[in-house]
Amino acid sequence: MSSTVSLGPLAFAADRLLAVGLLIGFLFLVDRILVAENGRAAPATGMAVLVGLVAARVAYVVLHWEAYAVDPWTVLAFWQGGFTAWAGLLATAAILAWRMRPVRAMRRALGVLAVLAAIWFAASAMLQPEARPLPDLPVLVGMDGTEITPENLAGKPFAINLWATWCPPCRRELPMLAEEAANSDIPILLANQGENRQAVADYLLASGISPRSVVLDKQMGLMDVAGNGVLPTTIFVDAEGEIVATHVGEISRAALSDKLQQLQGD
Secondary structure (H helix, E strand, O other): OOOEEEEOOEEEEHHHHHHHHHHHHHHHHHHHHHHHHHOOOOOHHHHHHHHHHHHHHHHHHHHOHHHHOOOHHHHHOHHHOOOOHHHHHHHHHHHHHHHOOOHHHHHHHHHHHHHHHHHHHHHHHHHOOOOEEOOOOOOEEEOOOOEEOHHHHOOOOEEEEEEOOOOHHHHHHHHHHHHHHHHOOOOEEEEEEOOOHHHHHHHHHHHOOOOOOEEEEOOOHHHHHHOOOOOOEEEEEOOOOEEEEEEEOOOOHHHHHHHHHHHHHO
């Protein structure tokens, strides 16, 4: 199943759209329960969702603190993703049990939460893409003019990030990716899409970013490899030459670390 959903010229990560849809469904259904039981809605529903989201984020940050400690402000970058579902569900259930009355309404609300949680976990499993063979890569050219061919990458895991200088989320994540690429045992290629060498070099110099891991994909062949036409996109390839994960949109240091550890474990 595709990990992205296209709406006209826009593309969204399917798991995030699913999460938003389930949150809206939860708010609607629990409000209907309260209206049926009490004749009106109550703030407990919104409070439960808010506390659940905060708890899910805090749990994720705590579990990945080593990554967040490097740039503590990114704790607030919730748009990058990074929520621990079980923590959010427990916190939401606790607020419902504490604040919602009558008891019958609380039990029905907890039932809705349980059903939607089951849908989330089942759908999330279905949305996990199966590993697929890496198609033939285009010839990539380093900033020093060195060609990087598929043979250079054969037999080892690696990651490729697709980016462009005009792409705001690409610009936000690129300094972190360049830093990680400089220190990672797994090669991380930062593949600029379709721009000329001088434009890329000028941008890197102005931004204080090392060109060491930056490569040029002038024909944008990697967009076909990614299969979604979205920037930024990060592709993770195992030592067997299979794409095992694709991250659509801005990636956090924590999410990158998780994916690289998975590659090392494969």
